[in-house]
Amino acid sequence: xxxxxxxxxxxxxxxxxxxxxxxxxxTFAQTTQPPTQTQAATAQDNEQVVGADTDQVEEQVxxxxxxxxxxxxxxxxxxxxxxxxxxxxxxxxxxxxxAEAYLNAGAATKVQLDDENGKLVYSVEIGTSDVKVxxxxxxxxxxxxxxx
Numbered sequence: 001x002x003x004x005x006x007x008x009x010x011x012x013x014x015x016x017x018x019x020x021x022x023x024x025x026x027t028f029a030q031t032t033q034p035p036t037q038t039q040a041a042t043a044q045d046n047e048q049v050v051g052a053d054t055d056q057v058e059e060q061v062x063x064x065x066x067x068x069x070x071x072x073x074x075x076x077x078x079x080x081x082x083x084x085x086x087x088x089x090x091x092x093x094x095x096x097x098x099a100e101a102y103l104n105a106g107a108a109t110k111v112q113l114d115d116e117n118g119k120l121v122y123s124v125e126i127g128t129s130d131v132k133v134x135x136x137x138x139x140x141x142x143x144x145x146x147x148x
Contacts, residue, residue: 088113088120088135095122095138099131102140 090098092111100108103126110125113135120135128146133139 086120088122090122090133090135090138092122095133095135096124098133098138098140099124099126103129103131103143105129 092113096108096111099122100106105126108124108126108131110123112123114121114123116132121141122133122135124131124133130144130146132141132144134141
């Protein structure tokens with residue numbers, strides 16, 4: 001009888017010790033974290049650096065303020081959009097000559113370099129018509145008549 005009681009007590013002790021051991025391992029696994037990576041963070045735009053930079057948005061998708069800065073730069077002082085970026089391959093005189101030859105309706109009164117849908121285009125006014133000339137190729141893209 002003593003042997004049965006001793007075996008029973010040993011089995012209970014083994015169960016208790018095993019449960020405590022599993023609980024300890026489980027708790028340890030939940031509390032351990034990978035080593036933190038410290039990055040040299042620089043303050044931009046008067047931002048305060050509190051700790052390591054944990055977001056990596058700039059590295060993943062680029063500068064989020066670039067579009068805002070570009071929009072600010074593209075507006076002129078008087079509120080009008082500034083001239084489109086880029087260098088046209090043809091001059092305003094060449095665009096004027098192409099528009100006059102295409103329309104054959106007289107002399108041009110105004111030539112203006114515009115940005116239409118990201119493309120450099122000369123707008124050449126001849127009478128009530130507005131001839132669009134591609135600033136890179138010199139090809140006439142179309143004519144907008146001044147009539148509705």
